[in-house]
Amino acid sequence: MRAAVLTELNAPLTLADVDLPESLGYGQVLVRVLASGICGAQLQEIRGEKGGPLPHLLGHEGCGEVEAIGPGVTRVKVGERVVMHWRTTAGIASAFPQYTFRGAPMTSGLVTTFSEKAVCSENRLTPIPKDTPVELATLLGCGLSTALATVESEFRGFGESVLVIGMGGLGLCLLGALDLTTPSRVCACDIHENKRRKVEIYGAEYVNVRTEKISGKFDLILDTAGNEEGMENALEHLAPSGRYVMIGQPAPGKPVCVRNARHMFDGEGKTIRATQGGGFRPERDIPRYLKCADSLYIHNIMTHRFGLERINEALDLVRAGEAGRVLIEVAS
Numbered sequence: 001m002r003a004a005v006l007t008e009l010n011a012p013l014t015l016a017d018v019d020l021p022e023s024l025g026y027g028q029v030l031v032r033v034l035a036s037g038i039c040g041a042q043l044q045e046i047r048g049e050k051g052g053p054l055p056h057l058l059g060h061e062g063c064g065e066v067e068a069i070g071p072g073v074t075r076v077k078v079g080e081r082v083v084m085h086w087r088t089t090a091g092i093a094s095a096f097p098q099y100t101f102r103g104a105p106m107t108s109g110l111v112t113t114f115s116e117k118a119v120c121s122e123n124r125l126t127p128i129p130k131d132t133p134v135e136l137a138t139l140l141g142c143g144l145s146t147a148l149a150t151v152e153s154e155f156r157g158f159g160e161s162v163l164v165i166g167m168g169g170l171g172l173c174l175l176g177a178l179d180l181t182t183p184s185r186v187c188a189c190d191i192h193e194n195k196r197r198k199v200e201i202y203g204a205e206y207v208n209v210r211t212e213k214i215s216g217k218f219d220l221i222l223d224t225a226g227n228e229e230g231m232e233n234a235l236e237h238l239a240p241s242g243r244y245v246m247i248g249q250p251a252p253g254k255p256v257c258v259r260n261a262r263h264m265f266d267g268e269g270k271t272i273r274a275t276q277g278g279g280f281r282p283e284r285d286i287p288r289y290l291k292c293a294d295s296l297y298i299h300n301i302m303t304h305r306f307g308l309e310r311i312n313e314a315l316d317l318v319r320a321g322e323a324g325r326v327l328i329e330v331a332s
């Protein structure tokens with residue numbers, strides 16, 4: 001099968017043929033990948049900030065169809081459409097699949113999406129109705145689910161003000177999720193002027209942090225960018241009793257400065273915390289999230305499409321920060 005393989009750090013992925021394992025092990029599922037998203041985690045892996053030895057298969061947000069199931073698998077059936085997600089759900093946690101690349105074994109995660117087929121652990125797949133749009137199903141693998149779960153768990157209700165930092169795919173998903181709630185004000189900041197219209201579609205206020213200043217204080221700050229300097233600045237805008245939620249990860253080893261830690265005691269005390277996908281639980285959340293999809297303006301979040309063979313162009317676009325979510329159309 002065709003795959004985009006991480007063979008060298010900080011270099012383009014290698015488009016090559018990879019051999020699937022000869023048989024499926026306990027709890028493993030063979031999925032024909034229809035589409036994949038790209039999120040910050042893959043960029044971190046390409047930079048060598050996370051992940052295992054090379055060569056390695058990537059991708060943790062996708063939509064596919066089940067082609068075969070291994071022993072013990074009960075949660076998905078052959079022919080079903082599935083969301084491929086990195087958060088674990090009910091079902092078996094399988095062993096890592098053993099792919100072969102250029103005659104030698106290669107490493108892979110328990111779900112991967114940058115390839116025509118993937119051997120996934122049963123607990124990384126959730127079946128969905130066959131007519132679920134591929135774009136929506138793909139986004140539910142990470143970005144959209146993280147956004148909806150984060151807003152569900154962190155937004156406390158009527159009249160709260162919210163600042164969202166970074167308008168990549170995740171930032172736009174967060175605006176879609178917030179649009180289903182009752183904030184008094186949503187401010188969205190980014191450094192790319194082409195995001196202004198995308199932000200305004202959700203009724204949010206755009207601030208280009210290169211040229212404009214953020215005004216006011218916010219009860220909730222959702223940071224998708226993971227930039228240390230941006231975080232230091234944004235912390236100044238946290239209201240008394242406010243919550244700062246780190247969703248995007250800062251680079252390893254980088255300190256973040258709280259300029260006046262005394263202000264952290266204002267109100268009932270402020271909180272800074274990191275979240276893992278908003279605590280998204282696929283088996284519980286995906287069926288619910290499918291029902292609110294029509295209100296999320298998916299076409300506004302999904303800004304570009306590329307075939308698998310052009311994935312390196314797509315990665316460059318995401319790195320440049322100019323895209324929302326980029327869809328890799330794996331099956332033609």
Ligand SMILES: [Zn+2]
Nearest residue numbers: 039041142143
């Ligand atoms: Zn992700």
